[in-house]
Amino acid sequence: MNNKGLGLEASELRYRRLFETAQDGILILDANTGKIADANPFLLNILGYAQEEILGKELWEIGIFKDIASSRKAFAVLQEKEYIRYEDLPLKTKSGQIQQVEFVSNVYWVGDEKIIQCNIRDITDRKRAEELLRKTEERYREFYQKSPIGYQSLDSEGRFLEVNQVWLDDMGYKREEVIGHWFGEFLQPDQVDLFRKRFPVFKATGTADTEFYMNRKDGSVVLMAFSGKIACDAKGNFKQTHCTLQDITQRHLADEAIRESQRKYQALFESIGEAAFVCHINKREWADEFVELNAVACDMLGYTHEELLKVSARNLFFHPSSGLVLKEITDELYAQKMVTRECNLPHKDGHNISVEMTFHIFDLQGRPAVLTLAHDITIRKKIARELEQSHRRLVKAEKVAGFGYWEFDLANGLVHPSDGAREIYGLKAEILTIPFVQKVPVPEDRPAMDKALNNLIKQNIPYDIEFKIKRPTDGAILYIHSIAEFDSKRNVVFGTIQDITKRKQAEELLRESEARFRSTFDQSPIGAAIYGLDLKYWQVNEKFCQMLGYSASEFTSLKVSDITNSDDFAKDIIHLNRLKNGEISRYETDKRYLQKSGSIFWARLSVAGIRDVTGNLLYYLAMIVDITTRKAAEDALQKYKLIAEDSRDIILFMNKETGQLLEANSAAVKAYGYSREQLLSMKIQNLRAPQARVLTARQLNQAHIRGMLFETFHQSKDGRVFPVEVSSRGADIEGTTTLINIIRDTTERKQAENALNESLQNYQVLFNSVTDAILVHQPAADYSAGKFIEVNDAALAMLGYSRKELLQITPMDLMSKGKYPVSAFADNIRYIEKNTEVVSEFAMETKSGKTIPVELHSRMFKFGGKRTVITLARDISERKKLEEEQKKLRYQSEMSSRLAAVGEMAAGIAHEINNPLTGVIGFASILIEREDLPADVMEELQIINSGSLRVVEIVKRMLTFARQAKPVRSSVNITELIDNTLDLRSYVLKTANIEVVRHYEPDLPLLTVDSGQIQQVILNLILNAEYSMKKAHEKGILTISVKKEGEWVRMSFRDNGLGMSAETLGKLFQPFFTTKDPGEGTGLGLSLSHGIILEHEGTIRGESILGEGAEFTIELPIKPSDKVPAANDMTGVVQGLTKKASVLVIDDEAAIRALIRIVLTQDGYRVDECDVPQKAMDMISNNNYDVILLDIRMPGVSGLELYSEITAEWPQMAKRVIFITGDTSDASISNLMVAKGIPCINKPFNIATLKNTLNSILSRAN
Known part of the structure; x- marks a missing residue:
């Protein structure tokens, strides 16, 4: 095989391994036929098929998409779309189960073959997890909504994103009233700043456990405990808060109550009514000395606390006469943890005391210790002995009690008694009749007996009665109990009698015994109660009530189960059943009582069953001892x-x-x-x-x-x-x-301490850097002044005390002595308590005794649980001075305004007087010139004329004094100015018996001054002299001297009045300083006078000896322009008049128009009158007037306004106008007339002045 072949083989092997080992299912389909070309092991495992079961088969033959139809449909979709993705697709397995898968398909070509590859991921587990998550989320959502705890979520700014229903129910709001609102809106005001501080810390740390006082919608306040965490997004950024909250108001109150109880129970050891001893026990050996004991123990045994601490516990508890065996008690104590015995304790003086002792073993600081409670039962022993004796007497009485039988035969009226009945009744006769026998009972009981017998016979009411008899045989008085029935068939009443005399006597003894027992029961220092077999309380003593918080009357409606913890009550029932069955005579146990307040009260309970002589259980007697402290200690140890x-x-x-x-x-x-x-x-x-x-x-x-x-x-x-x-x-x-x-x-x-120390230093620096004094004190409970607890440096500087001195005194020590009562201080403190801040002013005394005015800003707050007042005190001495100066300035301004108003009023008055006065003087002058009038009329006219002229002078002087214009200086004859001023006061001076002596140097120069201002100065000096002399002796001499000295004119005003001290002289010219009585002076006269003279470049000074009068001297400079006045030429010569001129008189006063018309008409003038300024323009346009006489002050349009209109329309007429006015004090009018060259005739005017002025205008025009 070549290398290429080897590479392909290796690659194919690698991908085959990937195909076979893939953790996702892979399905290969023929895209045209839908036949399955391949499937990897993982998919086969998911579907439950062997490979040979599915290869070569069409997809719908297997039906993995639920069924054949859905499989065909799925394949058609795959062919059409080529790429499909299902995030959640159900596949059917061989066994018929449904598997949830994520399904992704792609179409691609392999050579000439088109195939579909389906990648299938089993998401069953994921779906289960998601389902679980969904259910969990639903569960938590349900928990969130129905949780008994409130939940809230806030955004980064503290605004609500979510709250659950519990939150809304607890707070009383609707969801829309909360979501989007800031959390601080729901807090108490003093909690808002606390939230602002805590919220950033919460966001920074990620967790929070805190508490806030929140406002419910109904206005109530609750304390909420918050526990929260911060939720962040995937990047770790803040997302929201998640907080649970719980109303802990009651828990907080309960905690406070518990803490208060703990404090109380700390004192319990001393306040418990029983003797209490604590000693250590080590390996069953009792310690020689006590660790602690209370005052009751010392009082019981006659020792001091120190003496008893040194007494051996072993020798005290187990002395020979105690009746206790050391080993027996110790063994039982280790076995049962608590032992109770009655024994004797030796008193310091040697006699024995009967006690009931309860020993408790517990851990004290890691060592075994014994708490012993001893209760003095000397009295109880005595009572028990007496009860036992009484009981034996009653039993004996029952044994010797005699019975008798009797019958009343109603048919024959005979009585048939038995021997016993005869013996009891003392009956000797053989034959007894009913009436005879009925006489044996004492008379007072017979009516009740007769009634009971009748009720038995007639109504069949049971006959059961007790009565007394006087036995005929010996006269003895016996108590009898009789029971009878009626046999109606036999007509016989039969019954029994019993001599119960001894029982009655025994009952009386028993009542006495019971009273003694009740007294012991009620006054016992141990809680005691009696309850019936139904466990309902019959009787409780005061101690029992105190322990459980109920009153005795409330206990009568309670059962044992009502005030017992349910678990402990179940134990009680077991013990009570054993006691009821006679298995035990008494039992003791620790149990939890429920106090009225709801608190748990631990007690050591001892219960005994009280039986009658026959052994029948009557009721239960329970005794309880408070063991709350012991239980608390045991719980703490556990x-x-x-x-x-x-x-x-x-x-x-x-x-x-x-x-x-x-x-x-x-x-x-x-x-x-x-x-x-x-x-x-x-x-x-x-x-x-x-x-x-x-x-x-x-x-x-x-x-x-x-x-x-x-x-x-x-x-x-x-x-x-x-x-x-x-x-x-x-x-x-x-x-x-x-x-x-x-x-x-x-x-x-x-x-935190370092930060706190730094903060403390900062606050101390800040506290002492405040420039105002800060004084902190704590008033007493009755609001009286308490000592200062803190002051700052400014307080020390202001008051002159050292810190140590100031902290030893109270605020009352700083108040002006005797000017601030204690009650007022207490009222002020109460007022501060009711208000957020109180601002006040007081006078404080410094250490040196100086009084300084201060402004106080006071607030009250709680410090150390006590009312505390912090006061900021500011020295306002300078401010007070400034305020006083401002007050004076305001007063001066007011006086100036008032004087200005007076001046303005004077001008108006002058105008109103001068108008009619013109008519009076003018017509008087016309009449005086007539020669046909009688002499007496002429004399009266002269009087009218001279009086009117006098009024003219008075008005002139008044206008001069009250003038409102800016100072205008002119050449003035100073002596005339003085005389004019004296004329103003002439009447007052005369009626005050004050003589005026004048010493005027002749040929004095004129002075360039403001006559009005200088007249004001002169008047002020005259007024002061008047006041001083009237105060001194209701009369006096005012000497006024004027002379020239060099380049000065000196005026002196000397009186023989009260005079002044040197101190007063030093303040003479200060504003608002006055020696006059209130309401008689402003204190501004001399101050203003001083200012006026200085403005005139002169001097004014005062000299005086107290009791010898005063002298004021004024010096005014002589200016180069000043000269000696020429002689006054008042001839009143009338210049020749140009006849036949036309004159227009414009004045609103008819008398003045008439006067002018008469005077001028006599001299050949043509005179027209006009009283309305608006008509004058028409008259001027229709006539060519040579002269216009124009009044300045008129209603509507003034003379000045009319003058402006005339000059604007006919400029050539401006020089033909003569003003007439009753007031020339207005500087603006005077200045206008001078500037324009307009002649002016002042009212009231004489006829010569009118004619001369008129002639001057006409001559100038010609």
Whole structure:
């Protein structure tokens, strides 16, 4: 064979092997006929055929596609499509089973032959797995939906992707109210930041076990425990969270209750009503000293606690008169774990005490110990003896009780008694009648007896009655019990009588005994109960109620089963049946009671059956002793190994002497990396890191005796060194001195401590970097002030105390002494408690006694379980000063505004006065010029005229003082200005009995000043002098001097009033400083005066001696332009008038129009009047007026506006206008008239002024 042939053969062999060994089925079909050309072993195995059974056969003959029809159809599809892929196709095997396969076909040519290759992969197992997975998924989905535990899934931002129905039911929401919402929306406000911190950690670590307080839709709050994991996609990226959650609110409350119970039961040992002793027992040998005992034990035996601790337990419990045998008790104790005996205990003074002692054996710190409870039964013994004596008396009384028989023959009225009846009744006569016998009972019982007899005879009501008789023979009073029946056929009543006198006496004794027993029963320190054979409680004592939490009345409706654990009740029934059957007389057992609160209460139960004299069981007497603490200890010991094994802490038992490890838990195996066997072959030295701390022999002894906690370093198998905290304590276990080491890997804690220390330092720096004082204190329970617990450096600096000093005082010590009552402080603390933040202002006293104003921002929070108030205190001294200055400025602004308003009002008043005043003065002048008037009328006209002129001057002065325009300086005669100001106050000065003395130097120069401002200064000084003199003596002398000194004019104002102190003089010119009474001054007068004089480049000063008056001096400079005023020429000469001119008078005042018309008409003028400015334009357009007299202030259109319209329409008329005004104080009007050269006549005007001004205009026009 050539090489090519060999290569083909090898290749064919290789692919044949592949065909035969392939783990997928391969089927070769003839594409034209559908006959099977080949099939590999794997396919044959799947279908269950031998190769010869299928080769050469058509596909549908075998019917692997379920049946012939489906096989033909499948082949037709294969022929048509050439490539087909079925991911899940059922194939029928030889045995008829269906196999699920993945089917892929291809058509290709081999030479001239077209074949179809089908690759068939058995996916039965995969389908089973998928089915299993599907069912598992359905099961888990069902679990998820119906699980008793809630489930939720969050996205990376913490928004809900999914929740189950339990979640929705627990929280009370609908699905659409949850999905897509942020988890924090359902948390309590204080939990939101906690979630923000924990969620990133959860995403980073992949697991979480945490708790959150959540809000239900109904507003209630629940504590939910979450356990979750992070789901990631194939690339390891975050996908979603999976968390289960469970409402642990009740468990949390229960845990709190358990912890509270544990705290209570820690005190139980001391508070238990029985004497309690604890001592060790080693190899059946009782220790000589007690480990612990309670105060009841000391009181019972008369020892102090220290004395009794030194008494030998063996000698105390097993002394010769105790009645106890040491070996017997010890053997029984080891066998049954608990033994109860009655015995005697010796008192310190030597007498014996009867006690019931219960011994319990348990493990205490790895050593056997005995807890002994001793209950003083001295009184109970006495009661028992008395009950026994009473019982014997009753039995004897029953034995000696006598009976008698009697018959009443109703037909003949005779009584037939037996001998016993005769003896009891004391009857001697042979023949006895019914009436006679019925007289023997005492009178008070006869009605009841007669009634009972009648009821028996007439209604057949049973006759059973007790009564008393007075026996005729000896007069003895006996108690009788009688039972009778009625024989209607014989008409006979027959019955028995019994002398029950002794029984009655016994019952009385029994009642007394029962009362004593009840007292003992009710006051017993051990729980006691009586219940009937139906196990329903009849009676319980107070201790029983206290133990189980029910009241005595509630117990009457309860049965034993109602308050007993079901498992323990089943045991109770077994014991009670034995007791009922007489197999035992009493039994004791430990059992679990169910308290009213639902808690489990462990008790040692002792039950006795109480029987009557015949042995019949009457009821049960149960006594219980609280063994909750003992059971808790036993449970803790039983759980030790499980706890130790599951503990996250490393637990190592080691030989104290050699260091050999004796036992290790799973946490140790995980932490050190050694197997348990390896660890137990090692010594503790092998686990220490090189830098580890090694305990000395002395320290080892200390650890063994008292326990020891220390830190060191350990090393794992892989060499990792990690810090550990070791809690080591000794125990003797099986004769070996053993150290039990609980070791905690503190790596994370150390890191946390370092971070915490760094954070603490940062916070301390931050705390002390705050520039405001921070004071933290804890108020007392009654809200009174408690001492400060923390302060920052700023507080020390502000208050002047050292930290130690400040931490020894309370907030009340910083308040202004006596200005802040304790009750107000408590009210303030309550207010802070009710509000988130309280801002207030107080005055605090520093250590030096200085008072500083502070602004306090206070909040309350819980710290260490106590109310704690943190206060930020800011010194606002500067702010207060600024506020005071701002207050003064505001006041000054208000006063300025008020003065401006006064000025504006004055201008309006002046206009309103001057208008009518013009008419009065003008018409008075016209009348005065008439010669036909009588002398008396003329005199009265002169009075009117002079009075009107006086009003004119007053209005002028008022306008000057109240002028609103900017300061305008002009040459002013200063003495005239002073006199004008004095005229304003002349009436007040006169009525105040104040004399004004003037000393004016002659030929004073004019001064360039703002007359209004200087008049304000003068007026302020006059007003202050008035006030001071009136306060001093209701009168005074005001001396005003004016003289020239060099280039200055000096004015002085001296009064003889109160005077001022040096301190007051120093504050004279401060704004708002005043010595006047409230409401009588603003404190701005001198301040404003000082400012005005300074603006005039002058000086003002005050001098005073207290009680001798004051003097103010003003100096104003003389400017080069100032000169001596010329003599005032007020001749009032009227210049000649140009006649026959036309005049238009525009004024809204009819009197003024009439006055002008009369005056000018007399002089030959043609005068037109207009009272409405709007009509004036028409009149001017139709007439050529020589002069227009125009009032400035008019309603509607003002004179200025009308002037603008006139000049715009007829520019040549601008020079023919004369303004008339009642107020020239408006600076803008004055400036306009000066700038335009417009003449102005001020109201009120005299006729001469009117004519001269008119003539001037007409002359200029000509």
